[in-house]
Amino acid sequence: MASYFIFRLPEEQVTYWDFDVPVEAGTRRDSSATAIACCGMLELISHLPQEDPDREKFERAVHSCMASLTENYWTRDDPDAEGLLRHGSYHVRGGLSPDDFVIWGDYFYMEALMRLVRGVPGYWYERK
Structure with a gap:
């Protein structure tokens, strides 16, 4: 599934809201799905x-997506x-x-950063 995801990434490295959506100008991205896939x-x-x-391919994809x-997509300079992350999706068709x-996009973005920058494994692992 990771290879499937990587193969379908657009040039910008942030996925569209659905793999089957017709891609045209203005097709929405889904920053939350990309953050989840990175984790x-x-x-x-x-x-x-x-x-x-496959290890190197996955590592390259994570770094380019992040x-x-x-x-x-990061809102660093937007106090409001x-x-x-901007441009997350919940239920586009609805x-x-x-x-x-979307809070889950923010969560997985932060988790991916913690894994990459601090070497912290997933939060569900026991700390020693």
């Missing part, structure tokens, strides 16, 4: 042996922002938060 790939990487041929989220701040 999933980081978890996957932590279970792969160092010599696994760089795009940070450069293009209601979240950390018209519920189709392009909004």
Whole structure:
């Protein structure tokens, strides 16, 4: 599934709100799905042996996606922002938060940063 996700990433490295949506000008992105996928790939990487041929591909994808989220979606300079990442999605077809701040996107973005910058494993692991 990680390879499927990577293969379908657009050039900007932040996925569209659905893999099957027709892509045209203005097609919405989903920063929350990208942050979630980054955490999933980081978890996957932590279970792969160092010599696994897919490991480098997943690491590159995580770094490029996180760089795009940070450069293009992070609300760092917006004091009125209601979240950390712009352009998350909840229920696009139903018209519920189709392009909004979503708490799960913020959570997984922060978790991915903590894993990458501080080497913190998932929060569900026992600390020693």
